[in-house]
Amino acid sequence: MRLPVRRSAYAAAVAALVANVLIVLTGALVRLTGSGLGCPTWPSCTDDSFVTTPEMGVHGVVEFGNRVLGIVVGLITLALVVAVARHRDRPPKALPLAVGVLVGVGLQGLIGGLSVRRALAPEIVAVHFLVSTVLVAALVVLVDLLGRPDAVLRAPADLRLRIGLAAMPVALAGVLVLGTLVTGSGPHAGDEDARRFGFDPAEVAAFHVLFVVVLLGLQVGAAIVLRTPAAFAAVALSITQGVIGSVQEALALPVPLVAAHVVTAALVVAATTHLTVRAFRV
Structure with a gap:
């Protein structure tokens, strides 16, 4: 049973890495298409609807789509934590790192919401991007830990x-x-x-x-x-x-x-x- 568990943890780490790189791209597309306030409030899209509405047009679809992807990234990262926790022979630092990434993904949701509520203040948008790069770096380390468990520092x-x-x-x-x-x-x-x-x-x-x-x-x-x-x-x-x-x-x-x-x-x-x-x- 141990080999499949190890493989599932490694696969989950790779999936989380890909997802976090992908959301960097979709986040950029939100900004580049002028859709940063396509959903003018948070956590709902409008005061009356959690999801985008036809009145919000393309910008609402782009912004809400990015929010949905953020939820998907969170679920993938949660699956990563579960997979690493099930891996009994995991490297000692693997589980704390996976949990840290999950916390970071949750924090990203809050930062993204704050950027909307603060009308895309550039300092908040900058922090939003920089936290994404930290998560990408952390996931690269985790992928290496799980992929080469016998490597030594x-x-x-x-x-x-x-x-x-x-x-x-x-x-x-x-x-x-x-x-x-x-x-x-x-x-x-x-x-x-x-x-x-x-x-x-x-x-x-x-x-x-x-x-x-x-x-x-x-x-x-x-x-x-x-x-x-x-x-x-x-x-x-x-x-x-x-x-x-x-x-x-x-x-x-x-x-x-x-x-x-x-x-x-x-x-x-x-x-x-x-x-x-x-x-x-x-």
């Missing part, structure tokens, strides 16, 4: 590699935070009347690009030393993310490219976390 022997790997999360955090500041200062607010940060997007974008270059440099350095698929994947995704960002800026932020930029940001988080975990768990 051991720091790389190369001091330069250890320093680079330690700096990588800091650079990644800088990329993400500055990215939310750029987004919160530009168009695509989710509603035409939503408040913006008020920063100069070009100036903030310059710092954002600087952190992207630093992150990419650290990833390339790690790839040269490790020469692993995880390292090469992180480099490839960061380059892809940078190219998409440059092209979207040159083309005045078309919706498809902005959506691609957001979802690849989540993939960069996953790949960078995977690279780091693989380097320290051997």
